[in-house]
Amino acid sequence: MADNAWWGVFTFELQQQRCWRIGERAIILKRLENEWNSWNLETPNENNDAIIVDDIEQYSALDEAKFGRYLQQYTADKVQVLPLLADRSVVARPDTPLTLLAGEKSRLYVSTPIWFSAQLLPKGERLLDLPFWRPSDSWFGPSTRVGQICYAKYTAARIQLNNIEKRPHRAITPITVINNHDKPLTIERINVPVTLLHLFADAEHQLWTTEISVHRERDSDNVELNLAKHAPAEALAAVLINSPRTNTEHGRLIRSISSLFA
Amino acid sequence: MAGSFAVLVVYLHRKRATVTEFIAFIDLLKASHLYALIQATLLFIIGFIIARLLSSAIVNLVKHKMTAHGQLFLKRTIFYGILILVSISALDNIGIDLSILVGAAGIFTVALGFASQTSASNLISGLFLMIERPFSITDVIRVNDITGEVISIDLLSVKLRTFDNLFVRIPNESMIKSAVTTLTKYPIRRADLKIGIAYKEDIEQVRSILMAIATKNLICLEEPAPIFILTGFGSSSVDIQFSVWSRRENFLAMKNEMYMEIKKTFDQQGIEIPFPHVSLYAGSATTPFPMSSVPNKAEQSDK
Numbered sequence: 001m002a003d004n005a006w007w008g009v010f011t012f013e014l015q016q017q018r019c020w021r022i023g024e025r026a027i028i029l030k031r032l033e034n035e036w037n038s039w040n041l042e043t044p045n046e047n048n049d050a051i052i053v054d055d056i057e058q059y060s061a062l063d064e065a066k067f068g069r070y071l072q073q074y075t076a077d078k079v080q081v082l083p084l085l086a087d088r089s090v091v092a093r094p095d096t097p098l099t100l101l102a103g104e105k106s107r108l109y110v111s112t113p114i115w116f117s118a119q120l121l122p123k124g125e126r127l128l129d130l131p132f133w134r135p136s137d138s139w140f141g142p143s144t145r146v147g148q149i150c151y152a153k154y155t156a157a158r159i160q161l162n163n164i165e166k167r168p169h170r171a172i173t174p175i176t177v178i179n180n181h182d183k184p185l186t187i188e189r190i191n192v193p194v195t196l197l198h199l200f201a202d203a204e205h206q207l208w209t210t211e212i213s214v215h216r217e218r219d220s221d222n223v224e225l226n227l228a229k230h231a232p233a234e235a236l237a238a239v240l241i242n243s244p245r246t247n248t249e250h251g252r253l254i255r256s257i258s259s260l261f262a
Numbered sequence: 263m264a265g266s267f268a269v270l271v272v273y274l275h276r277k278r279a280t281v282t283e284f285i286a287f288i289d290l291l292k293a294s295h296l297y298a299l300i301q302a303t304l305l306f307i308i309g310f311i312i313a314r315l316l317s318s319a320i321v322n323l324v325k326h327k328m329t330a331h332g333q334l335f336l337k338r339t340i341f342y343g344i345l346i347l348v349s350i351s352a353l354d355n356i357g358i359d360l361s362i363l364v365g366a367a368g369i370f371t372v373a374l375g376f377a378s379q380t381s382a383s384n385l386i387s388g389l390f391l392m393i394e395r396p397f398s399i400t401d402v403i404r405v406n407d408i409t410g411e412v413i414s415i416d417l418l419s420v421k422l423r424t425f426d427n428l429f430v431r432i433p434n435e436s437m438i439k440s441a442v443t444t445l446t447k448y449p450i451r452r453a454d455l456k457i458g459i460a461y462k463e464d465i466e467q468v469r470s471i472l473m474a475i476a477t478k479n480l481i482c483l484e485e486p487a488p489i490f491i492l493t494g495f496g497s498s499s500v501d502i503q504f505s506v507w508s509r510r511e512n513f514l515a516m517k518n519e520m521y522m523e524i525k526k527t528f529d530q531q532g533i534e535i536p537f538p539h540v541s542l543y544a545g546s547a548t549t550p551f552p553m554s555s556v557p558n559k560a561e562q563s564d565k
Contacts, residue, residue, distance in 0.1 A: 139485050
């Protein structure tokens with residue numbers, strides 16, 4: 001794992017506690033002889049500070065945190081902490097609706113929130129799977145009868161990579177849209193299937209996902225979705241951090257256009 | 263020794279006599295209708311048990327591939343199918359000619375139809391309900407102000423468990439006749455929050471406050487977007503309907519959170535939620551009733 005990263009394998013002595021913190025937002029894990037304790041201290045607003053891992057013994061405001069106890073006969077000393085993508089698709093919207101003209105191609109960058117996962121080694125039992133900031137629920141589909149529940153809020157979609165703010169608790173997904181149809185494609189919202197994407201980290205610990213390319217062919221209401229297996233070109237010296245929540249054998253999916261764009 | 267031998271001989275003789283009597287009895291029984299009747303009853307009972315076991319076994323085999331509703335339907339079909347076959351064969355065994363029964367069925371049906379009008383109607387309605395499937399087991403439905411979870415759909419009635427944990431049996435006939443609302447059909451639901459604000463308030467400000475509350479609430483859906491409707495000028499308030507969406511599992515929680523947050527924010531922002539005021543008015547020609555506050559006489563005398 002990368003040095004100074006907030007993820008990786010952490011060794012806990014008995015009674016030792018560690019805290020992953022972004023400003024006031026904190027997730028604390030403590031090892032006891034027969035149980036693991038966790039404290040989840042949430043804050044209402046997103047903070048863009050770096051994620052700090054420390055061993056602070058006394059932590060104020062622990063009473064307000066959500067407390068969890070995980071029992072084991074004997075606790076082992078190793079915990080694997082990893083970033084994970086959201087557990088549902090995420091909807092992002094550009095600042096203003098975009099229209100991709102007929103026969104054109106464009107590349108968008110979408111940033112989506114990251115979850116914190118902690119697993120016990122060697123068996124891999126999951127202790128925690130929490131978002132740093134839970135995005136709000138949303139619905140994506142052609143009608144209120146047909147569609148899927150997904151997340152919105154704390155997302156951004158930009159055309160220029162420089163315009164997207166790099167944050168430690170967000171991952172960037174490059175999306176290439178190719179419109180081979182004879183009509184323009186209007187993009188008000190994009191549904192990003194993050195549960196199918198791999199997660200990478202570049203040399204600066206910025207998180208990236210695999211690249212998605214969307215092909216809209218002539219005379220078809222369906223779009224072809226291609227998921228790459230490798231890190232995007234923008235992520236320099238990228239290392240694979242975590243695999244997708246849902247494994248797909250094929251990197252090529254056919255979806256109806258209304259399930260991706262609105 | 264000789265004595266005991268004699269006893270044994272007598273015993274065996276008697277025994278033979280008993281066996282002969284028994285065989286004679288069986289022959290008599292065979293000749294009578296009773297034997298056929300017992301045979302038919304046994305056939306029916308064994309058939310019943312087989313139908314039970316077989317239907318359960320088949321449903322167990324395909325359990326993971328079917329919904330609770332489908333399982334129940336399959337189980338019933340197999341059970342009643344076997345039972346009907348067994349009954350026909352049992353009747354045949356007694357010696358009842360089924361062709362006569364079929365002939366008599368016309369008259370019989372008319373008689374039975376009159377006698378069991380309600381049950382027959384429920385039965386037919388039950389079949390339609392099973393085919394039409396407006397809801398299935400574990401769905402939450404509302405029928406004539408009764409809301410509850412469907413626990414079984416039977417031939418004569420549908421059984422519900424209400425949220426205050428009561429068992430309600432609704433005849434199928436009334437299910438067919440009245441409007442049935444399935445609350446768990448679609449994944450998302452809309453809550454219409456009725457809010458009244460004082461006439462002095464800035465409606466545009468109230469609108470933006472409500473939208474901000476909806477955006478802040480995580481279980482309130484972003485899309486479909488909340489709808490702000492000014493429903494009219496009420497007797498004491500400007501009436502607003504604020505419609506917000508949530509996942510159906512979160513419906514009640516979201517409604518509660520929204521109402522609580524609205525009250526809290528309105529209090530903080532000084533927006534008045536009025537309640538009905540009664541003003542007495544005696545017409546324009548007459549002057550209003552003179553009113554003044556008079557100190558209590560008892561209090562005055564104390565002083």
